[in-house]
Amino acid sequence: MSVLMTMRVSGDPTAVEKFAADEGAMFREVVADATSRGLISHHFYGNERELLVVDEWPDEASFEAFFKHSGPQIEQIMTAAGVTTEPTVEYWRHLEVGDDVG
Known part of the structure; x- marks a missing residue:
């Protein structure tokens, strides 16, 4: 069963949007690498002051392997976004309670 990974940091969302507009190829490279490692x-x-990344991965180990071996691009993105805190990473599993939409 897949997991959701959330990563939360303090930073400037407007700055990361601008950086993505200027450096779209870098974002595409990161996504391509992550996809090759299992990103769903x-x-x-x-x-106003925080960024939240929400990913779906096959399992926690897949994300951890990607993040551990990712190149300097993620650090460049975080620097451009003015990240001021260590990422808080959490994993979430789907609960079967019968109320899913979408």
């Missing part, structure tokens, strides 16, 4: 889905979210 990936989304960035932000509020």
Whole structure:
């Protein structure tokens, strides 16, 4: 069963959007690498002072292997986003309670 991985950091969502617009190829490279390691889905979210990454992976080990062996691009993205905290990574499993939508 797949897991959701959430990664939360303090940073500037506007800055990461601008960096993505300027460096779209880098983002595509990171996603291609992650996909080759099992990534199922990936989304960035932000509020005024935080970034939240929500990914779906086959299992925790797949994400951890990707993140451990990822190149300098993720660090460059975090720097450009003005990240000021260590990432908080959590894993979530789907609960079968009969109320899924979508």
